Amino acid sequence: xxxxxxxxxxxxxxxxxxxxxx
Amino acid sequence: MIGxxxxxxIPRGVRMQFDRVRERWVLLAPERTxxxxxxxxxxxxxxxxxxxxxxxxxxxxxxxxxxxxxxAADSRGFLGALIDRRFLEVRQ
Numbered sequence: 001x002x003x004x005x006x007x008x009x010x011x012x013x014x015x016x017x018x019x020x021x022x
Numbered sequence: 023m024i025g026x027x028x029x030x031x032i033p034r035g036v037r038m039q040f041d042r043v044r045e046r047w048v049l050l051a052p053e054r055t056x057x058x059x060x061x062x063x064x065x066x067x068x069x070x071x072x073x074x075x076x077x078x079x080x081x082x083x084x085x086x087x088x089x090x091x092x093x094a095a096d097s098r099g100f101l102g103a104l105i106d107r108r109f110l111e112v113r114q
Contacts, residue, residue: 003088006061006100010107011048016057020103 024101026076026094029113030069036109038066051109065097069110075101 007021024030036051038058047058049066058066064085068078079097083090104110 001060001064001086003082003086003093003096004061005096006065007059008062008100008103009057011055011057019056019107020100021059 024075024098024105024112025114026074026079027114028075029071029073030075030078030101030105031071031111031113032066032069033108033111038063049104049109054107054109056104056107056109061096062100065100071113 005021008019009016010019033051036049039048039050040046041048041057044057047060047063049056049058065078065082068081073081075097076094079090079094082097083093086093101110105112
């Protein structure tokens with residue numbers, strides 16, 4: 001697995017909101 | 023901002039779990055959830071409450087063929103976002 005910028009998404013009320021990363 | 027000597031700690035009540043329905047890892051906290059990608063899982067898997075951020079990024083740099091400063095910058099931003107939302111704590 002190659003390194004890449006990690007992605008974090010907050011799951012709220014069925015929606016996903018980007019917290020960090022592309 | 024998390025420093026090289028800071029020790030990241032996953033607080034009581036927060037845990038990683040594999041979501042079998044969506045086939046991905048999530049970080050669960052009371053009444054809150056975040057979805058992780060494979061790199062996020064790799065970073066969080068290195069957190070043992072003992073090793074410093076600097077030691078963790080050194081370990082990741084040994085595993086991945088990427089510049090250590092890139093790994094440190096990406097990991098710092100990632101963990102900082104989790105600290106801001108109280109999914110992670112830091113001991114100094």
